[in-house]
Amino acid sequence: MGQRKLISGNHAIAEAAIRAGCRFFAGYPITPSSEIAERLAELLPQYDGIFIQMEDEIASMGAIIGASLTGKKALTATSGPGFSLKQENLGFAIMGEIPVVIVNVQRGGPSTGLPTFPGQQDLMQVRWGRHGDQEIIALVPDSIQESYEFTIKAFNLAEQYRTPVILLTDEVISQMKEQIEIPDDVEIIDREFPSVPPEEYYPFDGSKGLVPPLAPYGEGYRYHITGLAHDKTGFPSSNPKVVREQLERKLNKIRKNRDEIVDVEEFLLEDAEYAIFALGSMARVAKQVTLDLREEGIPIGLLRPLTLWPFCDKELINYAKKLKHIFVVEMNFGQIVGEVERYAGKYTKVDWYGRADGRLIPPREIKDFIKERIHEN
Amino acid sequence: MKTELAKKYLRLEKLPTLWCSGCGHGLILSSLLRALYLLNIEKDKVAMVSGIGCSGRTPGYVDVHTLHTTHGRAIPFATGIKLMKPEFYVLAVMGDGDCAAIGGNHFIHAARRNIDITAIVYNNGIYGMTGGQVSPTTPYGAYASTAPYGQLEEPFDIVELALGAGATFVARSSIDEIPKLDRLIADGIKHKGFSVIDVITICPITFGRRNKLGEDPMMNLRWVQDITVPMKKAKDMSKEELKGKWITGIFRDEDKPNLIDLYLELNKKLKHSMVDESSKEGVEDVRRQDET
Numbered sequence: 281m282g283q284r285k286l287i288s289g290n291h292a293i294a295e296a297a298i299r300a301g302c303r304f305f306a307g308y309p310i311t312p313s314s315e316i317a318e319r320l321a322e323l324l325p326q327y328d329g330i331f332i333q334m335e336d337e338i339a340s341m342g343a344i345i346g347a348s349l350t351g352k353k354a355l356t357a358t359s360g361p362g363f364s365l366k367q368e369n370l371g372f373a374i375m376g377e378i379p380v381v382i383v384n385v386q387r388g389g390p391s392t393g394l395p396t397f398p399g400q401q402d403l404m405q406v407r408w409g410r411h412g413d414q415e416i417i418a419l420v421p422d423s424i425q426e427s428y429e430f431t432i433k434a435f436n437l438a439e440q441y442r443t444p445v446i447l448l449t450d451e452v453i454s455q456m457k458e459q460i461e462i463p464d465d466v467e468i469i470d471r472e473f474p475s476v477p478p479e480e481y482y483p484f485d486g487s488k489g490l491v492p493p494l495a496p497y498g499e500g501y502r503y504h505i506t507g508l509a510h511d512k513t514g515f516p517s518s519n520p521k522v523v524r525e526q527l528e529r530k531l532n533k534i535r536k537n538r539d540e541i542v543d544v545e546e547f548l549l550e551d552a553e554y555a556i557f558a559l560g561s562m563a564r565v566a567k568q569v570t571l572d573l574r575e576e577g578i579p580i581g582l583l584r585p586l587t588l589w590p591f592c593d594k595e596l597i598n599y600a601k602k603l604k605h606i607f608v609v610e611m612n613f614g615q616i617v618g619e620v621e622r623y624a625g626k627y628t629k630v631d632w633y634g635r636a637d638g639r640l641i642p643p644r645e646i647k648d649f650i651k652e653r654i655h656e657n
Numbered sequence: 658m659k660t661e662l663a664k665k666y667l668r669l670e671k672l673p674t675l676w677c678s679g680c681g682h683g684l685i686l687s688s689l690l691r692a693l694y695l696l697n698i699e700k701d702k703v704a705m706v707s708g709i710g711c712s713g714r715t716p717g718y719v720d721v722h723t724l725h726t727t728h729g730r731a732i733p734f735a736t737g738i739k740l741m742k743p744e745f746y747v748l749a750v751m752g753d754g755d756c757a758a759i760g761g762n763h764f765i766h767a768a769r770r771n772i773d774i775t776a777i778v779y780n781n782g783i784y785g786m787t788g789g790q791v792s793p794t795t796p797y798g799a800y801a802s803t804a805p806y807g808q809l810e811e812p813f814d815i816v817e818l819a820l821g822a823g824a825t826f827v828a829r830s831s832i833d834e835i836p837k838l839d840r841l842i843a844d845g846i847k848h849k850g851f852s853v854i855d856v857i858t859i860c861p862i863t864f865g866r867r868n869k870l871g872e873d874p875m876m877n878l879r880w881v882q883d884i885t886v887p888m889k890k891a892k893d894m895s896k897e898e899l900k901g902k903w904i905t906g907i908f909r910d911e912d913k914p915n916l917i918d919l920y921l922e923l924n925k926k927l928k929h930s931m932v933d934e935s936s937k938e939g940v941e942d943v944r945r946q947d948e949t
Contacts, residue, residue, distance in 0.1 A: 304741055306733075326927050330740045330920060335766035339733035342726065342763075346706070346737025349724065354737070372727050497722045498742055500701055504717055506725035515671070515717060 282462045289427045289454035290357075293383055293447065294319035296431035297355050301468055302381070303329035304354040306343035308336055308362060311395040312451040313385035316357040337362040341369035344380045348373075349505070351471075351496025353435055357383035360402050361392060364409065370444055371410035376505045377484070377494065377530065379438035379445075379471060381431070386450040386560075388638040397638030398451035398561060400611035406446050407589050413527060415534035417541060418446040418589040422563045424458040430586070436469040437541060441533055442491050448588060450611075452561040452640060474501060484526060485512040490533035538590045545584040546595075548574065552581035554654065555599060557620050558609045559585050561640060566609050569646045578654065588616075593623045600624035605657065607650050610634040611641065629657070662694045668720050675714055679865075679874035681832040681858030681881075685779055686715055688835055689748070692842035698746055705748045706735040708755035710786045711860075712779035715750045729760025732767045735774050743917045746775070746846055753780045757793040757813045768822035768851050772916045775845045776853045778815055781860040789863030796884070796901060800867040816908055819853040825915070826852030827908040831885045832859065833878060834905070841907070850915040857881055857903050 287295070294316050297305070305324055307317040317333065324331040330347070334340040337358055344354035358366060363384045373380050388394025389401045406418045417437050419430040430447055438445040472493040474481050483503045485492045492512075495501030504514040510526065511517040517526075534541065545563075548570055549555060558566035563584040570582045583599055583606075585592045600606065606624050608617040608631070617632040624630055633649045635641065663669065667690065676682045693703065703721035707713040709728035716723035722745075726734045731749040739747040749767075756764050756778045767774060783801060784790040791801040793813040800807055819827045826848040830838040838856065845852035859865065859877035870876045888906030891899060 304737065306737065325920075325924050328924055328928070332736070332740060334733065334736070335762050338730065339736070339763050339766070342730045342733030343737035343740075345726075346724070346734040346739075347741045348737075349722075350738060350741040352741050368727055369730060369733075497704060497738065498701055498745070502700060502720055502722055504723045504725070506717070507727055508725065 282464045284459055284461055286457055286459050287424060288315065288457045289424050289449055290315035290385070291319050292424050292428040292460060293357070293431045293449075293454075294323060296428040297381070297435070298323050298327055299466060300353060300432040300435035301470070302353040302355045302435060303327065304344060304347035304352050305329070305356065306332050306334050306340040306347070306354070307356050307358065308334055308340050310337075310359045310362045312387055312455055313357045313359045313362075313383060315454075316383060320355070337365035338368060341366040341382070345369060345373050345376070345378050348378050348380050349497055353379070353381075353439070355381045355383070357385065359385045359387050359395070360389045360399070360405070363402060363405060367409045371412060371414070372507045373444040374410070374414045374416070374530070375507050377442045378505075379442050379494070381434045381438050381445050381447060383447045383449065385454040386448065388636060394638040396451065398611060398640060399636055399638065400450060400560060400562060401615070401636055402448065403588060403610070403612070403615040406448055413531065415531050416446060416589050417441070417443060417534065417587065418448050420448045420560045420586060420588045421453060422560055422584065423453070424456065425460045426586075427453060428460055428462070432466050432468070436467065439469045439471040440491070441537065442471065442494050443534065448560070450561050478502070482512040483514045484510060486525070486529040490529055490536060534590060541587055542590055542592050542595070543586040544592045544595045545582070545586060547582040547584065549581035549583060549599060552579050553604045554578065554580040554607070554650070555603050556580065556582045556607045556609055556646075556650070557596070557616070558582065559588060559616070562609055562611050565640055565643055565646065569643045569650070572643060572647060573650065578651075580650070591619050591623075596620065596623050597627065600627040603628050605629045605631065605653065607653065608632045608634075609641065609646055612636045662690055666690045666693055666700065666720055668718055671718050674718060676711060677862045679859070679861040679872060679877065680711070681781065681860075682711055682715070682779055684832040684835060685777065685838070685856050685858060686718065688838040689777065689842055690719070691839045692846055695839065695843050696846060698846070702744060703746045703748065704735065704738045704742070705750060706731045706738070707750040708752070708760060710752040710755055710784065712750055712752040712755065729755050729758070730763065731755065732760060732763040732774065732776065736767065736772055739772055739774055739917065740920070743921060747773070748846070749774050749776045751776060751778050753778060753782060753794040753815070754784050754792045757815055757818065761793075765818065765822035768819050768824035768853070770916050771823060771825055771850045771913055773849055774851055775842070775848070776851070777842065777845070778853065778855045779858055780815060780855055781858045781864060782812070783860050783864040785860040785863045789860075789867060799864070801864070802867075815853070815855040816904075819855075820908055824853045825850035825909065825911045825913050828853070829855040829857070829903060829905045829908070831857035831881050831903075831905060833881045833885065844907070844910070848910065849918070850913060857885055
């Protein structure tokens with residue numbers, strides 16, 4: 281059994297990053313994520329790694345991309361307003377297919393919003409905040425244990441699919457302390473090294489698979505990466521066929537592997553007629569609501585996406601076909617409910633409850649809402 | 658030397674460049690290649706990073722590790738590379754808009770932290786690729802597509818900016834003194850710390866045409882001769898005489914601890930004193946050592 285430790289969400293992320301092999305962090309102070317940077321400022325130099333506080337969020341994102349190209353794992357952490365600024369170079373990392381991990385500790389928004397209170401208002405910013413078509417992977421922990429585990433998973437997915445991965449927490453999950461168990465063994469995935477000699481290497485060659493290997497700098501593979509549309513060699517191209525094929529491959533490497541990536545928690549759903557759909561810290565509240573309502577004899581369960589993106593459409597549809605009613609609960613004014621309606625709406629009723637005022641929605645309110653709706657129907 | 662150099666450092670299959678005829682960028686690229694050649698630098702140890710604009714296309718022609726990033730962000734990407742590959746020669750190639758407008762913050766902070774990157778600024782005083790809009794170095798009164806009545810703002814002096822921010826090697830040159838530019842770039846690359854080479858160049862198509870210089874590169878080059886003054890000569894000139902002129906030469910060449918060396922030293926210290934991997938003790942030990 282692994283070592284037990286009382287630790288905050290932000291510190292768990294920092295320590296898990298080291299465990300995952302992360303050796304570079306660039307960041308900019310922002311509440312409520314700064315403890316990740318602070319912890320890594322202590323830890324990284326002890327592991328021959330580099331910590332740097334950059335001049336802004338944009339620079340932090342650029343620096344981790346540069347660091348990743350040298351073959352090392354790199355991380356940055358921020359919160360909503362900082363994530364907005366990172367979008368530019370995040371788009372570059374998607375286009376250049378460069379593995380990096382970005383933590384977004386959500387707080388209340390829009391704009392400066394509520395720096396010291398939680399929110400779930402970046403769900404769509406994470407998905408669509410950049411210009412252009414793209415797929416993104418985003419993981420949502422609901423505990424400190426998961427913050428630790430998902431950080432490692434985020435690095436693994438980034439390396440495996442050669443893509444940026446977002447770890448999406450919130451102020452509650454990141455600032456709270458819980459006892460966790462540090463696993464003795466963890467699976468660590470490192471990016472694939474090219475199997476061909478430099479003269480035959482093309483950084484965006486999809487002929488042997490959807491994820492071409494990314495050669496680290498300094499190993500004899502000298503190639504070009506640009507944010508411009510490019511061909512398999514990495515050099516700019518505006519040939520429509522080439523542009524389309526490259527973009528489709530970048531989308532498909534996530535879409536076609538979605539079964540490998542997407543994960544959900546199915547809580548008391550086996551015999552359920554009703555279900556709550558909630559994620560992150562709201563899912564913890566929803567879990568309590570589920571248990572309370574069960575005690576009152578209501579056959580309800582909880583479907584919790586562990587991967588926010590790609591969306592758990594198949595899993596949701598599977599349950600939607602059996603359920604009478606799905607209740608979406610989120611700490612915003614209606615974001616993920618749109619996706620739930622899109623996939624489950626055809627098969628069952630979808631209702632929504634939420635708000636964004638910096639406070640977790642208490643179980644009582646959610647219970648009342650659900651009971652009222654069940655009663656109405 | 659010419660063909661040898663071209664074969665060694667150029668991606669010949671990517672030529673000709675996309676730069677317009679008469680553009681000064683090719684001259685800077687060739688200077689840069691000669692500097693690498695003079696220093697006999699191994700290609701596998703060079704990363705060339707650029708931002709957006711005409712200058713941003715430079716790395717594509719050079720057979721090293723090349724990265725064409727977002728507008729103004731060459732330095733942050735270069736910083737990540739340099740920190741993880743201290744043995745690399747990292748070059749950041751930027752335009753004047755890239756360096757002093759959208760990337761201004763990165764530029765001054767790289768200078769302040771004295772990170773060992775060589776910044777080469779292709780300073781033509783205009784946004785060429787987007788069609789000739791004013792840049793932060795457009796001369797006062799000059800015409801541009803977004804200054805149809807003449808530029809009302811004063812230009813940034815990139816050299817002064819770099820000096821003020823703490824860069825440890827700062828020089829200015831122009832495409833009118835190529836042999837000197839070769840040496841300056843080589844000096845900048847050799848220098849341990851943040852080095853800046855501000856290169857005054859021309860854009861006949863979007864600047865020259867609007868400013869009575871026409872598309873003739875020679876007319877534009879004469880304008881460069883007219884607005885640049887060697888440091889030696891400038892010493893005997895009055896403030897009035899120097900108005901609107903760019904002084905060329907080496908402004909600073911100073912030995913100072915650079916970020917990479919300081920970091921490597923710290924890592925070494927911590928390695929020796931690390932006690933418990935998950936505790937702060939290692940850090941505390943170093944602090945104690947420093948105090949005593």
